[in-house]
Amino acid sequence: MGKRFKVNYRIPFYESDINHQIKLPHLLSFALQVSGLQSEELGNTDEFILEKYNLVWVITDYELEIERLPNYAETIEVETEAIAYNKLFCYRKFFIYGQDGQKIIDISSTFVLMDYDSRKVVSVKEAIVEPYGSEKIKKIIRGPKYDSLDDSAEQVLFHVRYLDLDMNGHVNNSKYLEWMYEAMDLDFLKQHIPKKIQLKYLKEIHYGKDILSLIQRDGLSTKHEIRSDQGLHAQALIEWRLKEGDQDDL
Amino acid sequence: MGKRFKVNYRIPFYESDINHQIKLPHLLSFALQVSGLQSEELGNTDEFILEKYNLVWVITDYELEIERLPNYAETIEVETEAIAYNKLFCYRKFFIYGQDGQKIIDISSTFVLMDYDSRKVVSVKEAIVEPYGSEKIKKIIRGPKYDSLDDSAEQVLFHVRYLDLDMNGHVNNSKYLEWMYEAMDLDFLKQHIPKKIQLKYLKEIHYGKDILSLIQRDGLSTKHEIRSDQGLHAQALIEWRLKEGDQDDL
Structure with missing residues (x-):
């Protein structure tokens, strides 16, 4: 089990669609922001790994299971956990809870580390993933x-x-x-x-x-x-x- | 002097531009959100005035004086005050303060009330503006x-x-x-x-x-x-x- 991190968020007017629900692309942006905040809390920011290793995180895959979308002005909780990693891929989950505490969206994501200059994927560095407490696995999760x-x-x-x-x-x-x-x-x-x-x-x-x-x-x-x-x-x-x-x- | 209301906001990655500063259209959206939160605090929400009077707020003019733009990850303070109103127009200010407490942006805005169905501008209703404590004036501020x-x-x-x-x-x-x-x-x-x-x-x-x-x-x-x-x-x-x-x- 990786370390979990969560943030509350109230859906603003300007990110609500004609159905009075969050614009989904914005929810993905916000979820990514939450993982960035976790990295910051752990002293392992994107800026730090860019400076130290010349690497950047890149998302390769998303899978979203949506029970319902958050409504305008609803206060949701966005929780994230780095689940596991193998030689090349890091797997991170995001859980979205509605104002009533029920889980309404489950997001699985896959990240890789890429060299900033060559834009080539590199193998996962233990020092970079260690702070999140996620499990090392052999299995590659296929989309x-x-x-x-x-x-x-x-x-x-x-x-x-x-x-x-x-x-x-x-x-x-x-x-x-x-x-x-x-x-x-x-x-x-x-x-x-x-x-x-x-x-x-x-x-x-x-x-x-x-x-x-x-x-x-x-x-x-x-x-x-x-x-x-x-x-x-x-x-x-x-x-x-x-x-x-x-x-x-x- | 109208009642003032303020909110802190940290500039997210996904709203930062290639200059590492906030995307300005987003700052306008966020400022508007702050005035919405003030209305909510005063029990005078957009939903309430739509239901009771069939009216909606519409912005007609903005004027921004920009000392500098907020930077990525900077925590700014967005303060708003309904300054004054006359027969047709309501004038509201937004003040943006940087992380160092200095005022960096000054926004003047003009609002009107519009009938939701006819889309026609109507004269300002005292009951709608009263909660903000702004001053009634005769003068019309020209852009x-x-x-x-x-x-x-x-x-x-x-x-x-x-x-x-x-x-x-x-x-x-x-x-x-x-x-x-x-x-x-x-x-x-x-x-x-x-x-x-x-x-x-x-x-x-x-x-x-x-x-x-x-x-x-x-x-x-x-x-x-x-x-x-x-x-x-x-x-x-x-x-x-x-x-x-x-x-x-x-």
């Missing part, structure tokens, strides 16, 4: 198989914007999910909420690039890809449910 | 004169996105400033920070619309317009300074 989308996929064009960039000049992780959302019908987004999201990051995107957000929908399942002229950058599988509880499994 | 941009202005096209919408299905105020930023050169934005911003909102924008962000630059001054096929939606004047302090007034 789902993401089939390639075919020509019937809808495509929506986006341009990487200045405010999409983070402090390091890279496109913020949460933007990929934003582009996936933006490729969907407004009516579908008004009537459905995500139940399960699997998301894989493959390659960084740079400022000024044009990207395509591809979507293929089959009932309550959608498949997504983010592509540019440099190839595939991210893939996702999303299962949706109707907003009204009774009709969940139609 | 600057915004000249129309001519044909030499650069134009950048944007599409109003799903995640641009707030809980009420309207485009969030801070998006207009985002579009103005996005019409500027990356190199200029890397080398300059805003010193003074005057911003006027004229008309709401709806989902799915195409908008044009127009910009005209003259040295360290820029003029901005947000237009659609329905006309002019917002105008701004921004004065910039070079990032290095010594060359401020070139």
Whole structure:
């Protein structure tokens, strides 16, 4: 068991969507902030590992199981725990609890360490993961198989914007999910909420690039890809449910 | 003197720009959140005035005087005070203090009350403004004169996105400033920070619309317009300074 760390957060107006629930890409950003705060508490900040080892943390995979989304003005608790690591991957969980104390979202994430200059993944350094008290394992946790989308996929064009960039000049992780959302019908987004999201990051995107957000929908399942002229950058599988509880499994 | 209300806020990674400073549109969103929290403390929430009077607050003008922008991970204090009101307009200030306690940003804002259904501005109701303890004045505070941009202005096209919408299905105020930023050169934005911003909102924008962000630059001054096929939606004047302090007034 790794060390757990948690933060309370009240969903602000400006991060609430037309369904009066948190904008999901923002929840991913906030969760990442919580793991950053844990690193800070443990004296193991991103700045420290960049200075000492020239390494940065990069997320490769997310899996979200969503019971319900937090509502506008609800005070949630975001808890995180570094669960385990192997030679290359570090596995971290995030648990979101609603105002009533019930767990409403469970997030599994996979991180790797990347050399800041070469942008190559390096093996996990014990000194970097030791403070979190997570378990060393041999097993590699595999994500789902993401089939390639075919020509019937809808495509929506986006341009990487200045405010999409983070402090390091890279496109913020949460933007990929934003582009996936933006490729969907407004009516579908008004009537459905995500139940399960699997998301894989493959390659960084740079400022000024044009990207395509591809979507293929089959009932309550959608498949997504983010592509540019440099190839595939991210893939996702999303299962949706109707907003009204009774009709969940139609 | 109106009642003052303040909140501490630590600038998160995901709202920091490539200059390692807060993304300014986000600061406007957060300031607005602080005035919402004051209303809540006074039992005078937006929800309450919507239910009781069918009215909503709408911002018409901002003026920001910026000494410096808050840095990533800096804990700032955001203080607000409803200064005064007349027959139609309510004037509210926001003061941003840096971690060292110095005032770094001064924001003046103008609000009106609008009927939720007719979208028409109505006169200020005493019962709504009374809790803030602000002064009734006769004077109308005038903003600057915004000249129309001519044909030499650069134009950048944007599409109003799903995640641009707030809980009420309207485009969030801070998006207009985002579009103005996005019409500027990356190199200029890397080398300059805003010193003074005057911003006027004229008309709401709806989902799915195409908008044009127009910009005209003259040295360290820029003029901005947000237009659609329905006309002019917002105008701004921004004065910039070079990032290095010594060359401020070139």
